[in-house]
Amino acid sequence: MTLEELSAREAIKDVKARYCYHIDLKHWDEYAGLFTADAIMDVDQSVSTRGRAPNPMPRITGRAAIRTFMPQLLDNADTVHQVHSPIIEMTSPTSAKAIWAMEDIVKMPGFHLEARGHYHETYVAQDGRWYIAALHLTRTWVNIVEGTEAGPELG
Numbered sequence: 001m002t003l004e005e006l007s008a009r010e011a012i013k014d015v016k017a018r019y020c021y022h023i024d025l026k027h028w029d030e031y032a033g034l035f036t037a038d039a040i041m042d043v044d045q046s047v048s049t050r051g052r053a054p055n056p057m058p059r060i061t062g063r064a065a066i067r068t069f070m071p072q073l074l075d076n077a078d079t080v081h082q083v084h085s086p087i088i089e090m091t092s093p094t095s096a097k098a099i100w101a102m103e104d105i106v107k108m109p110g111f112h113l114e115a116r117g118h119y120h121e122t123y124v125a126q127d128g129r130w131y132i133a134a135l136h137l138t139r140t141w142v143n144i145v146e147g148t149e150a151g152p153e154l155g
Contacts (some may be wrong), residue, residue: 009088012096012123013129019132020081023074032067035132036124041066042136044117077108081117094125095133102137111147115139 015034022031023150035041041060060069090096100119106112117139124133 004093005090008093008130009127010095011125012088012098013086014100015123015130015132016083016086016100016119016121020083023070023081024079026071026075028067028071031070032063035063035066035135036126037063037065039063039155040134041069042134043138044138072108074108077106077111079107080105096123096130097121098123103111105129112145112147113147114143 019031019034021027022034039062043057050104056059060066080103082103084103085101088096089098098119098121100121101116102119103114103116117137120131120136120138122134123130125131
């Protein structure tokens with residue numbers, strides 16, 4: 001592994017750490033700023049079977065759409081997001097793929113979910129900075145403490 005690859009891997013880890021920090025503290029501008037302008041976000045609502053989502057949320061496309069959607073989904077929630085054990089593959093000097101083991105807790109009135117799974121992501125470097133270009137969240141274990149698998153009502 002070259003020094004450049006090691007540096008890129010550390011920068012990608014920093015992006016994901018900021019992802020967890022900003023989503024949990026509801027710093028929506030900073031959160032959205034972690035994505036490319038044309039980023040794609042896919043989130044599976046229920047337990048996936050080998051990566052096939054039985055109940056996907058609508059695909060969100062673009063940084064602006066992510067910035068608009070996330071507060072609607074999580075502003076009324078207390079959340080904890082943690083990621084662990086990244087598998088990072090450098091696909092070029094300015095692109096990478098990563099799989100992160102994840103744990104999230106989402107608690108809001110009428111809905112409380114605790115889950116484990118994986119983020120499957122693509123990263124790109126633009127103007128010397130790394131961004132999330134695509135995110136697909138799959139869950140392998142879900143415990144819905146309150147509410148239903150349909151998820152929270154968006155208002």
